[in-house]
Amino acid sequence: MTAEAATRNTEAPSSLPHWAFPPPQGYVAEDLDHIPGLPAHTQLIDGSLVFARPQQRFHHDVIFGLHRALADAAPDPLQVCQEMTVKLAPMQRPEPDLIVLGPEAPSDEGVSCYQAEDVILAVEVVSPDSVVRDRKRKPTLYAEAGIPHFWRIEEAGGRPVVYVYEIDPATGVYVGTGIHHDRLKLTLPFDLDIDLTTLYTA
Known part of the structure; x- marks a missing residue:
């Protein structure tokens, strides 16, 4: 499933973007280039998005x-x-x-x-x-x-x-x-x- 398909098909609270919840089979590496509004320095590990926290x-x-x-x-x-x-x-x-x-x-x-x-x-x-x-x-x-x-x-x-x-x-x-x-x-x-x-x- 592509990032766009996951965005259409995944239910999420209105306060969170749909892509914050990975599709059942997880994201793939190429999805990071296509997810709209993805925060900078987001990583993909084991199919799940990992978001950066403020640096110390x-x-x-x-x-x-x-x-x-x-x-x-x-x-x-x-x-x-x-x-x-x-x-x-x-x-x-x-x-x-x-x-x-x-x-x-x-x-x-x-x-x-x-x-x-x-x-x-x-x-x-x-x-x-x-x-x-x-x-x-x-x-x-x-x-x-x-x-x-x-x-x-x-x-x-x-x-x-x-x-x-x-x-x-x-x-x-x-x-x-x-x-x-x-x-x-x-x-x-x-x-x-x-x-x-x-x-x-x-």
């Missing part, structure tokens, strides 16, 4: 600082993007906080969604309302889609802590390769050295 200062500052640091370190032709959805499967279209795109990823202005094979790194900054999704569900989906690198960032003592994962090709699941508190120095997916203490000051 930690979340905003860490994403902003890390985006700049990754863009400075990433070699050409890799691209760093934020606030872009990624189609992982027919009913999975999450929006990572940051992604690093490989050399074959499209770069034209009309792109509204990337494919899993375009992404070499997905980054999630955990918010109070996204703990379960960012710790469990999203990493599982990213690994199943074959995204080779995943970082999860959490606040501890007013500072960002980066949990780094790499996919194990034998099992298809992420394996933790390090927990970084003050400094993030890696050689994969490319050489970088980031002072984490500069990303956020409480």
Whole structure:
């Protein structure tokens, strides 16, 4: 069922738009491009719409600082993007906080969604309302889609802590390769050295 059909056929209270209630079989990734009035940064996870809540200062500052640091370190032709959805499967279209795109990823202005094979790194900054999704569900989906690198960032003592994962090709699941508190120095997916203490000051 398309988003338009769901809008026509689903009963909903007048205070809520019809699309707030998924059709019985769930939405598919392409529906996000056609649902009228959909709030910005809406994600699709397991066929259901997930709406963004207002950002906290930690979340905003860490994403902003890390985006700049990754863009400075990433070699050409890799691209760093934020606030872009990624189609992982027919009913999975999450929006990572940051992604690093490989050399074959499209770069034209009309792109509204990337494919899993375009992404070499997905980054999630955990918010109070996204703990379960960012710790469990999203990493599982990213690994199943074959995204080779995943970082999860959490606040501890007013500072960002980066949990780094790499996919194990034998099992298809992420394996933790390090927990970084003050400094993030890696050689994969490319050489970088980031002072984490500069990303956020409480």
